[in-house]
Amino acid sequence: MGNEKIAFGADHAGYPLKQKLIPYVKTLGYQVADLGTDATDSTDYPIYGKKVGEAVAAHEFDLGIIICGTGIGISIAANKVPGVRAACVSELYSAEYSKRHNDANVLALGARVVDVELAKKIVKKWLNSSFDGGRHTRRVKEIIAEDRKDESAFKKLVLETHKIS
Structure with missing residues (x-):
């Protein structure tokens, strides 16, 4: 500060x-x-x-x-x-x-x-x-991928964690 x-x-x-x-x-x-x-x-x-x-x-x-x-x-x-x-x-x-x-x-x-x-x-x-970081970092990265319209980065983050296609 x-x-x-x-x-x-x-x-x-x-x-x-x-x-x-x-x-x-x-x-x-x-x-x-x-x-x-x-x-x-x-x-x-x-x-x-x-x-x-x-x-x-x-x-x-x-x-x-x-x-x-x-x-x-x-x-x-x-x-x-x-x-x-x-x-x-x-x-x-x-x-x-x-x-x-x-x-x-x-x-x-x-x-x-x-x-x-x-x-x-x-x-x-x-x-x-x-x-807090930790598990929340991945979620913020998912938001950032959406901001960038980077569908492959978003899918990769989601797949790594949730095994969703």
């Missing part, structure tokens, strides 16, 4: 929560960049899910935090970017296990679903969790 960089993005519904989370995450010792939006004027969540997703996938940032009304739309948009594993989270257990088992590199929150205090707890839990 300390040198880790986090990209934030939100649509109009997520803007107020983003504005509260950025200073909080800075107090935890992270470098933060705000990739927009910059107001509560209506805008489209796919713009910011894509923007943060591409920045994380390009390794310009270590992690991303994205926010819309429910967290669902912006997470779907981010997950369209190969290399992104965005998890839409509204409680602490999923925050922890999205990192431990899925190696999530983007956290999606719903500003109309979680209040500021719960959002802070979710973010802290997510940032303080790390990938």
Whole structure:
């Protein structure tokens, strides 16, 4: 921690929560960049899910935090970017296990679903969790093969473990 960089993005519904989370995450010792939006004027969540997703996938940032009304739309948009594993989270257990088992590199929150205090707890839990590796590594590799549209790599991973044709 300390040198880790986090990209934030939100649509109009997520803007107020983003504005509260950025200073909080800075107090935890992270470098933060705000990739927009910059107001509560209506805008489209796919713009910011894509923007943060591409920045994380390009390794310009270590992690991303994205926010819309429910967290669902912006997470779907981010997950369209190969290399992104965005998890839409509204409680602490999923925050922890999205990192431990899925190696999530983007956290999606719903500003109309979680209040500021719960959002802070979710973010802290997510940032303080790390990938368990082990059997979960193969599963993440399967996701990566799907991202790359590499059917032979996916099948090989599946066949090695499950003997499925």
